[in-house]
Amino acid sequence: MKTNHRLCFGDSTTLGTIPSNSVDLIVTSPPYPMIEMWDDIFLKQNGSIGKAIKKQDGNTAFELMHEILDRVWNEMFRILKMGGFACINIGDATRSLKSNFAIYPNHSRILQHLVQSGFTILPEIIWRKQTNAPNKFMGSGMLPAGAYVTLEHEYILIARKGGKREFLTHTEKENRRKSAIFWEERNIFFSDIWFDIKGSRQDLSDKASRSRSGAFPFELAHRLINMYSVKEDIVLDPFLGTGTTMAAAMSSARNSIGCEIDKNFYDPIIKIKDNIIDLSNPYMESRLKKHIQFINERTASGKPIKHKNTPYGFPVITNQEKELIFNELQTIEMMPDLSMQVSYSDSPQALSCLEWNNTGSEEKCSTLQTNKPPQSKSKIKDKQWELF
Numbered sequence: 001m002k003t004n005h006r007l008c009f010g011d012s013t014t015l016g017t018i019p020s021n022s023v024d025l026i027v028t029s030p031p032y033p034m035i036e037m038w039d040d041i042f043l044k045q046n047g048s049i050g051k052a053i054k055k056q057d058g059n060t061a062f063e064l065m066h067e068i069l070d071r072v073w074n075e076m077f078r079i080l081k082m083g084g085f086a087c088i089n090i091g092d093a094t095r096s097l098k099s100n101f102a103i104y105p106n107h108s109r110i111l112q113h114l115v116q117s118g119f120t121i122l123p124e125i126i127w128r129k130q131t132n133a134p135n136k137f138m139g140s141g142m143l144p145a146g147a148y149v150t151l152e153h154e155y156i157l158i159a160r161k162g163g164k165r166e167f168l169t170h171t172e173k174e175n176r177r178k179s180a181i182f183w184e185e186r187n188i189f190f191s192d193i194w195f196d197i198k199g200s201r202q203d204l205s206d207k208a209s210r211s212r213s214g215a216f217p218f219e220l221a222h223r224l225i226n227m228y229s230v231k232e233d234i235v236l237d238p239f240l241g242t243g244t245t246m247a248a249a250m251s252s253a254r255n256s257i258g259c260e261i262d263k264n265f266y267d268p269i270i271k272i273k274d275n276i277i278d279l280s281n282p283y284m285e286s287r288l289k290k291h292i293q294f295i296n297e298r299t300a301s302g303k304p305i306k307h308k309n310t311p312y313g314f315p316v317i318t319n320q321e322k323e324l325i326f327n328e329l330q331t332i333e334m335m336p337d338l339s340m341q342v343s344y345s346d347s348p349q350a351l352s353c354l355e356w357n358n359t360g361s362e363e364k365c366s367t368l369q370t371n372k373p374p375q376s377k378s379k380i381k382d383k384q385w386e387l388f
């Protein structure tokens, strides 16, 4: 399997080079209106925003900034396939203008426009980003009534173009099964509050460019891609920044397109090709290890496990996980058109394959031979699943 990753530098309010109904999933995070670090980028796109900010007219500035984003959401609706999802990470902004402290509700303003554009809005995720900063409480402290609630969350808005996506052919159904996530991951990924994603957990690019770009964590993009698309789909990020969505798409065996207005991000994005194999393959190993640990604990507590994953040989909770496989990245190369091409292995990861024999015949983890003696079926419950 091979995937392709295409970069375009330009303004995403017009994504003319991307055909209508051609993209399967959008994962993105725009510049946040009314957060000061993004003022300049909005100002460059509409001079009236600068005048509004100078006059301390927060409501006008807020609206003008969103009018720029609205044009990107319209383009997203055009290029998404029917049944395709859009996941938008956005935080609200707090700001004092004319000595008046207020919240600018970015998430609700975006939702309102998505409805107008024709999207179906689905339940959103609250991404809890707890801060331990000593000055996190604002206002009059312990004295009523002049203190403000601290914002410690962002949103991941989820919208779909049209109704449910259909998987009709045998090949489409098979690919969907191979793209499954684990049952225990589903229980975390599809809960409405994410507590467990902290910050950037990887070094895709240098810290300075990640903080300048307001980069979201690799894990956030990776999760959304695995929740809302299948292998070889096309994932778009119209606000690519340092390229986190592209990296997560490479890691998930999806194709991707990334658009970014600021050419200074070229270097950090291209640096992904030097790091992605070393980041991605251990990341997959760690998901497999976590699954094995989960199975160990469940087995130890005496809970039955009915199903077995075919490529790896380890138990899984549901029938839907039986064909799940993570494709290790093998090579990444720069193509003449400056896109990046990734090739993948179709075999399960050797280190995470389990030896197990519950049928009396020697079993293999895909193409790997096992060395240990066969064990009887009655031992399944006591078995502690091991890595070898």
Ligand SMILES: C[S@@+](CC[C@H](N)C(=O)[O-])C[C@H]1O[C@@H](n2cnc3c(N)ncnc32)[C@H](O)[C@@H]1O
Pocket: 010, 011, 012, 013, 028, 029, 030, 031, 032, 041, 210, 213, 214, 215, 216, 217, 238, 239, 240, 241, 242, 243, 244, 245, 259, 260, 261, 262, 265
């Ligand atoms: C919040 S950052 C995205 C960060 C990205 N998710 C990452 O992990 O690095 C928003 C990005 O959108 C870019 N941007 C702003 N306006 C844009 C526009 N009209 N078209 C394309 N990109 C734009 C900014 O330069 C910035 O890099």
